[in-house]
Amino acid sequence: MSTNSDHEQRMHPRWILKSNVSVFERQSKEYLGLLVDCSEQGVMISTYDQLQPGTTLQIDLVDIAPHANSRRTGQCRAEVVWCDKITPSLYGSGCRISQQDDTFDVMLKGYSHAHE
Template structure:
């Protein structure tokens, strides 16, 4: 139930955000399409193993994560992204280095942060591709 409500809240927020953005915005200048996830992917800070939040959407070069804490633009992150692979029933962990590009309040208790991936391991590459194929 929590994830269903979060999903509908995020969709409404994204529609409102897209309508309010100018055509010259960084968000509108993406080189790769974003894929909204149909599964839950948990995001952790690699060093501390601290839970940051959930992956909302992704592209080949970026991710949006929802967090309870505000992330400051310019912050460099070392992330572990963990999911359960569909039809395999096994956990996958992909790693990346990313920079927070923007952060907006989504609800009174949640923030959405767009992050640009600067490096990723092969496992994360496979994971991101699998999310894109879920939309085919």
């Protein structure tokens, strides 16, 4: 686990989401948790299980676009940088994005524009 000061050394601002975005492990389709916030370079997800720093994840983000009747799925590869217990039953994990598809990029940009 890392200290709070480690979390504050981010290079990019984080955007807190105003809607639910589910996070799944791509290969197994296993539900990992919810996206808490994001930036151009990373995401924070809440999970029931502790994720080990250094773990590389292949993840799918799934949301329902505002004013749309369809869901979007964006894919990325991300490395777990830190993991802290945030409640007795939830963990928060900060992940650095290393690869992303176009849909994932559009989704993140949409979350950032919701704060402008």
